[in-house]
Amino acid sequence: SLLTFWNVAATAQLTVEAVPPNAVEGQDALLPAHSEGQKFYGYIWYKGSQVHESHLIIRHIIRSNITVTGPAYTGRETVYPNGSLLLQNLTLNDSGVYTLQKVDEVLQSQNVVVKLSVYPLLPKPSIRSNNSDPVEGEDSVALTCEPKSEGTTYHWRVNGQNLPEDARLQLSTDNTTLILLSVTRNDTGPYQCETWNPVSANRSDSVSLNVLYGPDTPTISPSEFYFQAGTNLNLSCQAASNPPSQYSWFINGIPQSSSSALLIPNITTNDSGSYSCFVNNSVTGLNRTAVKNITILEPVTQPSIQTINSTVAEDDSVTLTCLSEGHAAVSIRWLFNNEELRLTDRMKLTRNNSVLTIDPVWRADAGLYQCEVSNPVSSRKSGLFRLVVLFDPTRSPGLSGGAIAGIVVGSVAGVTLAAALAYFLYFRKTGGASDGHHLTEHKLSASNHSQGPFENHLSKVDEIAYSALNFNAQQPKSPAPASPTPAASETIYSEVKKK
Numbered sequence: 001s002l003l004t005f006w007n008v009a010a011t012a013q014l015t016v017e018a019v020p021p022n023a024v025e026g027q028d029a030l031l032p033a034h035s036e037g038q039k040f041y042g043y044i045w046y047k048g049s050q051v052h053e054s055h056l057i058i059r060h061i062i063r064s065n066i067t068v069t070g071p072a073y074t075g076r077e078t079v080y081p082n083g084s085l086l087l088q089n090l091t092l093n094d095s096g097v098y099t100l101q102k103v104d105e106v107l108q109s110q111n112v113v114v115k116l117s118v119y120p121l122l123p124k125p126s127i128r129s130n131n132s133d134p135v136e137g138e139d140s141v142a143l144t145c146e147p148k149s150e151g152t153t154y155h156w157r158v159n160g161q162n163l164p165e166d167a168r169l170q171l172s173t174d175n176t177t178l179i180l181l182s183v184t185r186n187d188t189g190p191y192q193c194e195t196w197n198p199v200s201a202n203r204s205d206s207v208s209l210n211v212l213y214g215p216d217t218p219t220i221s222p223s224e225f226y227f228q229a230g231t232n233l234n235l236s237c238q239a240a241s242n243p244p245s246q247y248s249w250f251i252n253g254i255p256q257s258s259s260s261a262l263l264i265p266n267i268t269t270n271d272s273g274s275y276s277c278f279v280n281n282s283v284t285g286l287n288r289t290a291v292k293n294i295t296i297l298e299p300v301t302q303p304s305i306q307t308i309n310s311t312v313a314e315d316d317s318v319t320l321t322c323l324s325e326g327h328a329a330v331s332i333r334w335l336f337n338n339e340e341l342r343l344t345d346r347m348k349l350t351r352n353n354s355v356l357t358i359d360p361v362w363r364a365d366a367g368l369y370q371c372e373v374s375n376p377v378s379s380r381k382s383g384l385f386r387l388v389v390l391f392d393p394t395r396s397p398g399l400s401g402g403a404i405a406g407i408v409v410g411s412v413a414g415v416t417l418a419a420a421l422a423y424f425l426y427f428r429k430t431g432g433a434s435d436g437h438h439l440t441e442h443k444l445s446a447s448n449h450s451q452g453p454f455e456n457h458l459s460k461v462d463e464i465a466y467s468a469l470n471f472n473a474q475q476p477k478s479p480a481p482a483s484p485t486p487a488a489s490e491t492i493y494s495e496v497k498k499k
């Protein structure tokens with residue numbers, strides 16, 4: 001039975017662990033031996049996996065309480081009677097494999113191996129750049145994260161993000177160096193490098209590159225080319241540049257202010273010319289110029305409408321001329337009853353739109369005309385001009401011949417009467433034939449009315465009955481709100497239409 005006991009003892013399990021397995025430099029680690037309560041003659045610790053005197057750390061004989069140190073002993077190791085090894089004030093060199101050899105009472109030995117890793121607490125890393133002021137498009141920059149240490153993982157961040165996929169960004173195999181090929185102003189950063197190992201992590205301060213660039217072609221604002229005489233001309237010039245560019249203004253080649261702003265008070269047409277902004281970056285040595293041709297214009301004066309006769313008979317022609325004092329770059333447009341004049345094929349604009357010819361005139365052309373002249377800095381409208389069209393109501397496209405007894409010509413005033421008259425005429429009307437030849441002109445005002453009770457008296461074509469009142473107004477009750485004050489003796493016509 002004694003023999004059996006020894007066999008069991010000989011096979012008793014011996015294990016060693018490292019506590020902690022990833023230890024911090026400067027701190028302690030214990031390599032506890034678990035021997036399941038067996039008695040041993042002694043323990044021998046070696047550095048490395050080889051059981052050899054040259055790697056001996058310490059030898060301990062339990063019974064005699066004798067401890068012998070070897071070449072691998074540093075003075076920081078302590079062995080306990082239970083076989084555990086305490087390592088104090090760890091160095092990075094303490095990383096590695098340790099072998100425990102146990103020797104039992106009959107001097108049989110058994111070896112176990114344990115691995116210990118020692119890592120530094122990572123200091124705050126710093127970024128070193130091999131070029132602090134790289135020039136855009138010319139220089140490549142190497143950023144290095146320091147210090148470099150074993151077992152440390154390096155990671156770069158730019159603008160708080162992971163590095164983008166970009167062929168211009170290259171990492172060394174250990175990730176300690178980031179190379180920016182041919183930097184641009186967008187590579188300014190900031191950059192950070194992060195370090196970590198199994199026991200700690202740290203992060204560098206942000207580092208930004210001072211990428212030198214520009215100037216780009218400057219922009220002159222405001223963007224207008226025309227300015228009104230009598231105002232102040234206030235121009236500013238901006239060019240992206242690092243460091244900021246020096247600015248100089250030239251007018252027709254003559255130097256002006258040497259700042260980014262140019263102010264010329266109370267400009268006149270003589271200030272028209274070529275304005276250029278010259279920018280120069282003394283560090284990149286580059287320069288750029290922007291040129292803007294500026295024209296100073298007097299505001300337009302009020303135009304007037306001229307014609308030979310403001311009263312025309314239907315089917316005659318009329319020519320309206322918009323008179324304005326001659327200005328360069330003036331454009332003219334025509335208004336009819338306060339809206340943009342819709343040109344029909346009876347109308348023709350000539351001489352730069354200043355002459356409006358209507359041939360033949362239709363009764364629908366009667367109304368208020370205005371012309372508007374404008375140049376890039378101003379616009380003015382003429383006064384309202386009333387065109388009066390005399391016509392024979394028996395020829396009206398909306399009425400069958402003879403349906404209307406006549407037109408009332410008198411010296412009575414008042415739209416009420418005219419309306420009443422038109423209403424009257426409407427009832428008298430028998431409906432029917434229409435040659436429709438003027439209808440397109442009238443649809444504007446005659447369309448889309450709701451169906452009245454007398455709708456079935458009308459032909460399918462919209463019919464319009466007209467009544468013209470001719471009266472001498474002493475004190476005209478202005479029929480159109482925007483109407484100018486006609487002369488007291490002027491003849492006023494009122495059109496009344498009824499569907």
Ligand SMILES: *[C@@H]1O[C@H](CO)[C@@H](O)[C@H](O)[C@H]1NC(C)=O
Pocket residue numbers: 032033034080081082083084
């Ligand atoms: C061995 O002894 C040391 C010191 O007394 C103790 O810290 C350690 O826990 C012991 N190891 C085991 C496995 O009992």
Ligand SMILES: *[C@@H]1O[C@H](CO)[C@@H](O)[C@H](O)[C@H]1NC(C)=O
Pocket residue numbers: 065
């Ligand atoms: C073994 O010897 C050391 C000093 O060498 C002593 O401190 C320790 O108490 C001794 N242990 C025993 C169990 O006698």
Ligand SMILES: *[C@@H]1O[C@H](CO)[C@@H](O)[C@H](O)[C@H]1NC(C)=O
Pocket residue numbers: 026089091
């Ligand atoms: C730990 O070791 C370092 C050098 O390796 C030494 O400067 C320091 O004093 C030691 N600390 C302790 C507590 O022994």
Ligand SMILES: *[C@@H]1O[C@H](CO)[C@@H](O)[C@H](O)[C@H]1NC(C)=O
Pocket residue numbers: 091093
């Ligand atoms: C670490 O070990 C190497 C050789 O393995 C030696 O050259 C170096 O001096 C050691 N460093 C320390 C701090 O013990």
Ligand SMILES: *[C@@H]1O[C@H](CO)[C@@H](O)[C@H](O)[C@H]1NC(C)=O
Pocket residue numbers: 122123124200201202203
């Ligand atoms: C980073 O390192 C510095 C010392 O270099 C230390 O004070 C700081 O606590 C560390 N930060 C982290 C997160 O470990």
Ligand SMILES: *[C@@H]1O[C@H](CO)[C@@H](O)[C@H](O)[C@H]1NC(C)=O
Pocket residue numbers: 130131140141142179
């Ligand atoms: C910085 O490093 C990059 C990449 O290695 C290299 O192309 C560049 O010439 C270096 N710049 C300086 C000023 O050494």
Ligand SMILES: *[C@@H]1O[C@H](CO)[C@@H](O)[C@H](O)[C@H]1NC(C)=O
Pocket residue numbers: 153154155156171173174175
């Ligand atoms: C270097 O960083 C990249 C990602 O940034 C990572 O995929 C790679 O594993 C890292 N390499 C090393 C050696 O840490």
Ligand SMILES: *[C@@H]1O[C@H](CO)[C@@H](O)[C@H](O)[C@H]1NC(C)=O
Pocket residue numbers: 184185186
């Ligand atoms: C910088 O980035 C902006 C916007 O992402 C881009 O429009 C511009 O072209 C870039 N500039 C350079 C020099 O790459």
Ligand SMILES: *[C@@H]1O[C@H](CO)[C@@H](O)[C@H](O)[C@H]1NC(C)=O
Pocket residue numbers: 230266268
């Ligand atoms: C602007 O100049 C005109 C003529 O050059 C002059 O009559 C006018 O008084 C000036 N206005 C101001 C505000 O200086």
Ligand SMILES: *[C@@H]1O[C@H](CO)[C@@H](O)[C@H](O)[C@H]1NC(C)=O
Pocket residue numbers: 280285286287
């Ligand atoms: C502007 O740059 C051109 C070449 O880029 C150079 O020839 C010229 O002398 C520069 N002008 C100034 C005023 O720096």
Ligand SMILES: *[C@@H]1O[C@H](CO)[C@@H](O)[C@H](O)[C@H]1NC(C)=O
Pocket residue numbers: 274291292293
């Ligand atoms: C400005 O005007 C000059 C002549 O007056 C002309 O040669 C030049 O091309 C113009 N520049 C621009 C930008 O219009």
Ligand SMILES: *[C@@H]1O[C@H](CO)[C@@H](O)[C@H](O)[C@H]1NC(C)=O
Pocket residue numbers: 308309310311312313390
């Ligand atoms: C204007 O024309 C109308 C109709 O054609 C005519 O009755 C009138 O006499 C003319 N007036 C002038 C001043 O020509």
